[in-house]
Amino acid sequence: MCNQISDRIQLIQARPLVPTVKERTVEDIGEIGNILIKQLVAQDDKRPRTQQTTLGVSSLGGCRRQAWHTIRGDVAENNNLLRLASIMGTAIHKAIEDAFPFGEYEKEIRVEVDNLPIGNVDLYIPHLKAVVDWKTTVVRNLVKFPTTQQRWQVQVYGYLLERVGKRVETVTLVAIPRDSDERSIKVHTEPYDESVALEALAWLDDVKQRTEPPAPERPVNFCKHYCKFYGIQCGGIE
Numbered sequence: 001m002c003n004q005i006s007d008r009i010q011l012i013q014a015r016p017l018v019p020t021v022k023e024r025t026v027e028d029i030g031e032i033g034n035i036l037i038k039q040l041v042a043q044d045d046k047r048p049r050t051q052q053t054t055l056g057v058s059s060l061g062g063c064r065r066q067a068w069h070t071i072r073g074d075v076a077e078n079n080n081l082l083r084l085a086s087i088m089g090t091a092i093h094k095a096i097e098d099a100f101p102f103g104e105y106e107k108e109i110r111v112e113v114d115n116l117p118i119g120n121v122d123l124y125i126p127h128l129k130a131v132v133d134w135k136t137t138v139v140r141n142l143v144k145f146p147t148t149q150q151r152w153q154v155q156v157y158g159y160l161l162e163r164v165g166k167r168v169e170t171v172t173l174v175a176i177p178r179d180s181d182e183r184s185i186k187v188h189t190e191p192y193d194e195s196v197a198l199e200a201l202a203w204l205d206d207v208k209q210r211t212e213p214p215a216p217e218r219p220v221n222f223c224k225h226y227c228k229f230y231g232i233q234c235g236g237i238e
């Protein structure tokens, strides 16, 4: 074997079996990648839903500390949020909304009842008395679907719609993975149950009544990318 080949083999054998994983940062995506993200974020910032500062129904059952800061109107301090997944989710929601005809379906219904959290219901099907919420996700998260937080959200939508006079018999969550195809869609349907919605609203009342911040409930690795209060106000779980 010539020296060159044996040197090469020795070099390959000397490599660590598990390569060091360097966290990819936004700087690594280059100028064009950064232009793409800048434009998408600027557009997303103009959406009324992005500008909404009140607690949304989707936050019920999430991190209590985050809900507590939101209810108090505390200032966002994390400038390193990763937004692409949520922006892609919005784009998929828009494509679905456009695909359903008016009349037979009621889409993107904003429901405001007393001082309850505002509901933005993806779909209500009057002839089925069904509420539907689309959830964009990734395949590896399907094992956790549906979470209690997701079930609370759609049950509260049912509760809000009942309060404004629409009959609800079932609530449905549809998980749509961004990294797969039709075969990976997962659908969860359950009967509308007012007691589940009231459980979610009791969770919110508990958070509202706290005078001290609740303990952090999410790990730092999640917080630093996805929570606007990460920083001085809350450091997440180390």
Ligand code: SF4
Pocket: 063, 064, 065, 066, 067, 215, 216, 217, 218, 219, 222, 223, 227, 228, 229, 230, 231, 234, 235, 236, 237
């Ligand atoms: S930083 Fe993490 S633990 Fe703290 S409020 Fe945000 S999500 Fe919750």
